[in-house]
Structure formats: structure tokens, C-alpha cells
Amino acid sequence: MSCEKKPVAPCREGHDMPISPLPPEVVAQIAAGEVIERPASVVKELVENALDAGASRISVEVRNGGIDLVEVVDDGCGIEPEELELAFARYATSKLRSLGDLSCIVTLGFRGEALASISAVAEVELASRPPHLEHGAWVKVRHGKVVTKGWRGMSPGTHVRVRELFKAQPARRKFLRSPQAEARAVAQVMANYALAYPHVSFSLTLDARPYLHTPGSGQLREAVASVYDADLAAMLVLVDGEDSGVRVQGLVSPPGFHKGTPSYISLFVNGRWVKDRRLPRVLEAVYQGLLPSQRYPVAILNIWIPPAEVDVNVHPAKAYVRFRDDEAVARALVRVVRQALVDKAGPPQISLASSLKGSDAQASARGEGGQATRDALPTLQVVGQVGRLYVVAEGPDGMYLIDQHAAHERILYEELLRQIQARRPALQSLLTPLVVQTSPGERGLIEEWLDHLRAHGFELEALEGGAYLLRAIPQILAGRDPLASLFSVLEELPKRHVQGDRVAAVIACHAAVRAGDLLSEAEMRELVRRLALAEVPHTCPHGRPTLVRIGADDLARHFGRR
Ligand SMILES: Nc1ncnc2c1ncn2[C@@H]1O[C@H](COP(=O)(O)OP(=O)(O)O)[C@@H](O)[C@H]1O
Ligand SMILES: [Mg+2]
Incomplete structure (x- = not known):
């Protein structure tokens, strides 16, 4: 994916914005504060400066977790020699002028305090050469004071070397973690920026060992391959769309692929990595019913606004x-x-080679390592049923095995969600209302879930003494014993963890055909037809796959036909 939209106004075109001190009324308005807590914060601020300078290559070297050295070299627009010392003054910036600018910030930095803060707690040597000059100028600042300065030959760009971090602040040095932990934090910062700026080449060296290198090709998939791995990058689904002026671009994992930690979620707003908790929660809502509980998607998303x-x-x-x-x-x-x-994700594919090895195949069928094809569900012809559990179907690109229970669960779940959205639950009134005698545990569950149960068609009326009167049940449970259905739903509710509508998932599970049910050919055809119409046909509400594909190529290879 190419990120044609540049997030920040990179360089000061024609250098029309020199570095200058912010007026006091602007200083009063900025959320200023100490920003240097650890080596990773030094790296963050210096990398942001390089990005603001329009750099296309940023290399970072860190020694001893950054405690001994942090060095950042960029090929950006550089600093004019006469502005070099001013760059170290607190609240001196080339990125902001007036209060008005504060409401429309297009750069990563804007407060003019990073270099001042870093040089207050370390020794900083900064050399810089704007491309229109022959030489670079350099300055060494220690504890906020200029120690030496001069000229030197260098390629265009800026070179910052930070040493002796917190040497004069032993209390703060004590709060640093181990060099390994500090290095990990630096690597995290670099990974985030590498993912947010695929058109910039990032490299990170930790104690003289190359740790990360991204090509800077503008292809997000390539950046992801460098930061994580190529297999993961290849399976991610491209996201690029706009909704009322908000553009969302990036890559996300397909349904059925998930991680045990949310740390593969990187979200950026206008090219700025944000720690925000709300956005990941919104993303979890997107994956409702697509992932098992306690599992997280992979997502690298930039929100442009x-x-x-x-x-x-x-x-x-x-x-x-x-x-x-x-x-x-x-x-x-x-x-x-x-x-x-919905557009791009396809079913997980079983590779025959690995299916013969057993455990890999199981992982693949669970969608953990499964390759996802990126097309929607094709037209499938039913061939038959295996083990009273799987429907076998043929598609244009191979053979499909459909888990009849999981598939039916998905179909019914979506039907229930549609009814809930329309606030019109399809229900079946009982000819004679039934009295529901409950144990204290069951009563607690009914009380906890009463609104949801009612919304789905369980018409329950509280009676004296903790009993209830059941007047109607959800339509899709019609024909089953009403009381037994209610109790099995209650029994399942605490067990089933779903990110979506738990009551709908439990009702769908209860109403769906089971493993062991013999299906007629017409029933199988109907199941496959309705699954193809589902919004998310590839997983059941609990995130298990509903179907797997064995590719025609794979079969041919296996039988030595290719
Ligand atoms: N790598 C760099 N390339 C070009 N200019 C830089 C670089 N680093 C710092 N500067 C200049 O120094 C100024 C002060 O930097 P900083 O203290 O980080 O504050 P801010 O980024 O908020 O402006 C910046 O406004 C910018 O003009
Ligand atoms: Mg800055």
C-alpha cells in the first residue's frame, strides 16, 4: 500500500519559518511538561524532529539501552547554522507561531521543548547541514549550556548524539529499568514510527547489532514484514476507505487470525502514534463475533482527519x-x-502438506496460522456430508469442508443481530404461559441478563417469590421445549465468552443443527446458500472457522499431478 498522503508538512519550504521563541500567551496554552523519562523518550523526540524535517532515511544507534548513547541521523532539511543554538532554547520552535496555529497542528512537534529538555539532562552534540550549504555547523550543549561549537563536513541533514543521560540526576537514573528493558522500549518506539511512515527508511542498531531495518518503499506491507514477519504481512487485509471526512488506511488481520496480546494493534492519528484506550476498544467492537474472547486482531491503522x-x-x-x-x-x-x-477476507485454507503432519493442520483449521485467501465466498456445490458433521462442497478453487454447526450458528447469529437492530425480535408466544421456578443462581443470571433476554424474545415476567412467568420464546427456538431452552441458554451464558452479543450467540448455538445431525441434500444446499449471504461467513460467533478450503493446486501437488 502506498501512503500517498504525507501526514505532516515536512520541511519548512524555502525556510520561511525560522526558529523563534514562542510568545508567552502561546507558552501558557501548551500542555508542556517534562517529556524525557527514559532513553525511549529521547529517541521518540529526535525521530519526530527528523520526520518533521521531511527525512527519507532515519538511522538510530543505541548503546547500553540508550544510557550510554543515543544517536539519530537523518537526511532532512537541516537547521540553519545561525539558528542552531536557538533550537536548544525552551519554547523555541519553527513549527508554531500563534495561538491560532495551535488549533491546526500538522507537525509532530510544536512546543519547542524537546532539545531543551534533553540537553538539560544529558550531553547533546548536534550537527546539521541544510542542503543549500556546503558545510554543517555543530554545537555541543551540556546541562543546558553551550560548551563548544564549530563547522564540519557532513552530508545534508541532522546528526544528534546524546550521551551521559541523567548522569547528573542519579535519582532519575535509578528509575531506569535494565539496559535490555530500555532497549526494548526504544525498539517499540522505532517499530511504531516505521509502521506509521512506510515511505521513510528506518534503521535501528542496538549495541552495534542491526535490530530493525525498513526499506522505506512506501509499501506498508513491506514495513510490516520488516517489523514483524513476512508471513504475517502477506495475510493482512488492506483497509482504505473514508467515512464523513475521516479516512482510515492500513492493514488488519482477517477473521480467524488472532494474537494473544493487543500489542499488535498500532493506531496513528495523522501520522502520530496514539496511546489512546478508546480506539482499540472501537477496533474490538469491529471484530465482534469474529474472534474468540481474550484474543486480539493485528491492526496497523492510520486515521487521517x-x-x-x-x-x-x-x-x-x-x-x-x-x-x-x-x-x-x-x-x-x-x-x-x-x-x-467483509470484502476481502476469505476462509482459512488448509495446506495438505501440513494437514498430513497433524497438529499444524489443527492450528490451521483453527485459523491460527491459516493462510487467508482474499476473495469472498465463491459459489459452492454441495457434494455430501462427512461424519454427520462436515458438509463437503466444491468451489471453483478447490474443496470446502463446512462445519455444519458453526456455519448454522453464524447464520442464526446474524439473523438475531438484524432483528435486534430493527428492534423487532421474532418471537413465538406460548399458548399457556409457563411458570419458571429458579434457583438463586438462576435468578441472579436472569436478573443480570433480563433486558437482553427480553430484547431477543424471551418474554419473562417476574412473579412473587423469585419465580417468573414465561410468555414467549425466540422464534428460532420454536418447536423446542421452552423451559429447557431457557435453562440451557442460562447455563451457557456465563460460559460463552463472545465479544459480540452474548445472548444472541448462545441462542444461535442452541438453535443450530448439531454435530451428529444427518442433513438432507436440500438442507445442506440451504445451509451453504445462507452462509454465502452472511456478512462474515468465515467464522462462527465464537471466532472458530465455519469452513476451510483445500486448494485445487494443493490437491494436484499432493497427487503428483503437478
Ligand atoms: N532533525 C532536525 N532537522 C531539522 N530541524 C530540526 C531537527 N531537530 C530540531 N530541529 C529544529 O529545532 C527546533 C526545536 O526542536 P524541538 O526542541 O524538538 O522542538 P519542536 O520539535 O517542538 O519544535 C524545531 O522546531 C526545528 O526547527
Ligand atoms: Mg521536536
């Missing part, structure tokens, strides 16, 4: 942002990502 719609001036480390319209951003995120998943 007009700068005036977002306030970045709310946190000293600029890690949080405030949107003028939270709802609009959440809506765009949900719609654009969901659309990409």
Missing part, C-alpha cells in the same frame, strides 16, 4: 489526542474496517 478536528495539545508527551467529534471517528473506524473485512 483534518488537523482542526483533532486536539494534539493535551498531553506533554503528545501521546493522547482529543477529537472534536469522537463519534464520527469511531463510526468511520468501524465502517471502513468492517467493510474491508
